[in-house]
Amino acid sequence: MKHLTEEQIAQYAEALSEGTSQNIDTSLREHVKECDLCADEVATVSAMLDEGVSSGASDTRVRSINRKVSFWVSVAAGLVLLVGVGAYFVYFQSTQQPGTPLVAENQQEKTGDSMDQKTDVDEGSAGDQPEEPVADTPEGDSKQLEAPTDKPNQQQATIQDNQLAEAYRPSARLEQLSARYNGVSMRSDGFEMRSKHILSTKANDTLNISWIADQSQKLTFSLYDNKEQLVAEEEVPVKGYSFVADYEKGLYYYKVINQDYDLLYCGKIIIE
Numbered sequence: 001m002k003h004l005t006e007e008q009i010a011q012y013a014e015a016l017s018e019g020t021s022q023n024i025d026t027s028l029r030e031h032v033k034e035c036d037l038c039a040d041e042v043a044t045v046s047a048m049l050d051e052g053v054s055s056g057a058s059d060t061r062v063r064s065i066n067r068k069v070s071f072w073v074s075v076a077a078g079l080v081l082l083v084g085v086g087a088y089f090v091y092f093q094s095t096q097q098p099g100t101p102l103v104a105e106n107q108q109e110k111t112g113d114s115m116d117q118k119t120d121v122d123e124g125s126a127g128d129q130p131e132e133p134v135a136d137t138p139e140g141d142s143k144q145l146e147a148p149t150d151k152p153n154q155q156q157a158t159i160q161d162n163q164l165a166e167a168y169r170p171s172a173r174l175e176q177l178s179a180r181y182n183g184v185s186m187r188s189d190g191f192e193m194r195s196k197h198i199l200s201t202k203a204n205d206t207l208n209i210s211w212i213a214d215q216s217q218k219l220t221f222s223l224y225d226n227k228e229q230l231v232a233e234e235e236v237p238v239k240g241y242s243f244v245a246d247y248e249k250g251l252y253y254y255k256v257i258n259q260d261y262d263l264l265y266c267g268k269i270i271i272e
């Protein structure tokens, strides 16, 4: 059996919300009647439309909004990095200065050297940021902070906290989808998850997810961020998958899908 595409689900949900589902193709309606998975997705999207999350928006407009959102997310991520660098500087200076009154001069020189090196590294990484307009402001501000006070420190910490909180905010749709696989180990479709439903890892550590699937299955592993954007997709072995979590900190969801596009599992990954 063939599941509805994302587009068909969106159209179906829109028709449901507008009360025009009789216009939907009979074969699609038959499928949704039989398939819990698609029925759930349609219901979730329809509920989102009813809540006014994207009321009146066509499918393509919803997608372009998603793309805009993801652009601003990457801008925000760049900002967090720069603000983080600035906060580090302020912290570094305020802890070093009072802490070194009795230290011999040559040690202070060493401190100076290491700070210079640090500056070079930071400027190098800041130069890699593509968003120039936002890059200028926090970078410039943090350099002017010769005499640091607690206030900018706190402000920067708050901005950083907010951005981090945003990256861990659950996606309503994927949350609901993944919840259906929580605690279900052996499934009728020849797939058994061996790892925990919610996995956590440090950024850049290797994450191992272990499952058992029929040898005949061709599995695809798809990783989504909490904005439901696909960040990675890989054909994976029938016994599990290991990969380096070189992604931004945040909440992620993954799907394991077979060659017939059956969703075998949907789980969560927290990158700390």
Ligand SMILES: [Zn+2]
Residues within 6 Å of the ligand: 002, 003, 004, 031, 035, 036, 037, 038, 039
């Ligand atoms: Zn289906």
